[in-house]
Every structure is written in C-alpha cells, then in structure tokens.
Amino acid sequence: xxxxxxxxxxxxxxxxxxxxxxxxxxxxxxxxxxxxxxxxxxxxxxxxxxxxxxxxxxxxxxxxxxxxxxxxxxxxxxxxxxxxxxxxxxxxxxxxxxxxxxxxxxxxxxxxxxxxx
Amino acid sequence: xxxxxxxxxxxxxxxxxxxxxxxxxxxxxxxxxxxxxxxxxxxxxxxxxxxxxxxxxxxxxxxxxxxxxxxxxxxxxxxxxxxxxxxxxxxxxxxxxxxxxxxxxxxxxxxxx
Numbered sequence: 001x002x003x004x005x006x007x008x009x010x011x012x013x014x015x016x017x018x019x020x021x022x023x024x025x026x027x028x029x030x031x032x033x034x035x036x037x038x039x040x041x042x043x044x045x046x047x048x049x050x051x052x053x054x055x056x057x058x059x060x061x062x063x064x065x066x067x068x069x070x071x072x073x074x075x076x077x078x079x080x081x082x083x084x085x086x087x088x089x090x091x092x093x094x095x096x097x098x099x100x101x102x103x104x105x106x107x108x109x110x111x112x113x114x115x116x117x
Numbered sequence: 118x119x120x121x122x123x124x125x126x127x128x129x130x131x132x133x134x135x136x137x138x139x140x141x142x143x144x145x146x147x148x149x150x151x152x153x154x155x156x157x158x159x160x161x162x163x164x165x166x167x168x169x170x171x172x173x174x175x176x177x178x179x180x181x182x183x184x185x186x187x188x189x190x191x192x193x194x195x196x197x198x199x200x201x202x203x204x205x206x207x208x209x210x211x212x213x214x215x216x217x218x219x220x221x222x223x224x225x226x227x228x229x230x
Contacts, residue, residue, distance in 0.1 A: 042220035091160050108160030
C-alpha cells in the first residue's frame with residue numbers, strides 16, 4: 001500500500017540553526033499539506049500545495065518558515081532560524097483532491113519530531 | 118468561527134469494554150466529518166468519513182455516527198483492545214474549493230489490561 005514518506009523521523013537542533021524536512025506524497029496525489037502538531041493538540045495547517053502552487057499559507061510564519069514543491073511532487077519545509085517554540089511534530093499529508101470534500105481524504109506520513117534546544 | 122470540540126479530553130478503560138467519544142462542531146458550510154486514529158509518535162490514520170447524508174459508518178469495531186442537525190458526531194469502540202490506545206481526532210471538512218478542514222484537539226484513549 002502506498003504511503004507518504006517523511007525524513008528525517010527525528011531532528012534535534014539548537015536554536016538559531018536551520019532545519020529542513022522532506023516529504024514524498026503518495027504517487028498521483030496533487031495536493032500536499034504540511035502540518036505542525038504540538039503535543040496534546042490537533043494538527044495545525046502550515047501550508048497547502050496544489051501541484052507546485054501554494055493555495056494556503058495563511059498560518060505559515062513566513063519570517064522563518066518556507067516551503068516549496070518545485071516539480072509538484074516532493075516537498076521541503078525549512079525553518080531558519082529555529083526557535084525553542086518550534087519544537088513539535090511536523091506532519092506531511094497528501095490527497096488526490098484538494099479542499100474539504102469527501103473525496104479529499106488525507107493520508108499522513110509518520111511525521112518528523114523536532115526538538116529545539 | 119469554525120471549531121471542532123472533542124470530549125472527553127482523555128479516557129482510560131479496561132480491555133474488552135466499550136467506549137464512546139464525542140465530537141461537536143460549528144463548521145459551515147459542512148461537507149463531511151472524518152475520524153482519525155493517531156498512535157503516539159505517528160501520523161493520523163483515517164477510520165471513517167461521513168457526508169451530510171450519512172448518519173452511521175462502521176470500520177470493524179469502530180462505528181461513527183453523525184447528526185448533522187445537532188452538529189454532533191460520536192465514535193463508538195466495541196470490545197476494546199490494547200492496540201486501541203491512541204488519540205482519536207475528529208476532523209470536519211468544508212465544502213467548496215480549497216477551504217480548510219478543521220481539526221479537533223483529540224481524545225486520548227488508554228486501554229489497560
């Protein structure tokens with residue numbers, strides 16, 4: 001069964017350093033999402049791509065976070081510089097269709113757990 | 118404001134017992150409601166998805182109900198197993214374009230022997 005791949009699974013970094021996360025969605029899924037999940041809370045959408053275009057980045061802290069999906073397939077999320085409050089799980093998800101419709105069910109990767117010291 | 122509230126926040130039950138998790142939402146325009154299971158340290162996995170016209174859907178020992186009039190949903194787990202220990206997240210999808218889905222904060226379930 002196809003899965004969403006993410007790497008690394010764990011990342012420890014010091015504040016002010018740069019970190020990058022990678023996501024490879026399920027083949028054929030045009031929509032890709034990056035979420036941040038703080039322990040004990042639900043996922044919070046950071047950015048949503050439709051193919052290579054950003055369709056929602058309203059919650060992305062653009063002063064330090066950036067995301068790209070250059071060829072409309074895999075994607076990279078970067079944080080520079082990292083802050084203590086960025087410690088969280090970063091989840092990538094993909095779906096065949098975008099939006100909130102019933103055929104837009106999202107498939108999540110295993111996540112990258114980030115710890116900023 | 119679109120919100121999804123879940124209760125209880127956490128729950129401990131004995132193995133073999135049944136339990137019911139609740140989800141109330143104030144999301145509009147409503148399209149569908151999904152329940153996800155999230156094991157500790159893993160990404161969420163979809164259990165059920167229901168549209169406006171569906172009021173119940175089952176996936177093995179998991180049964181979800183939806184009352185679109187009262188904007189409430191429940192997830193019933195029958196004959197719980199230790200492997201059911203996880204967080205269960207209710208997610209409501211909005212209709213139209215690239216509108217967001219709204220996530221609840223989850224119910225953390227622990228099944229003990």
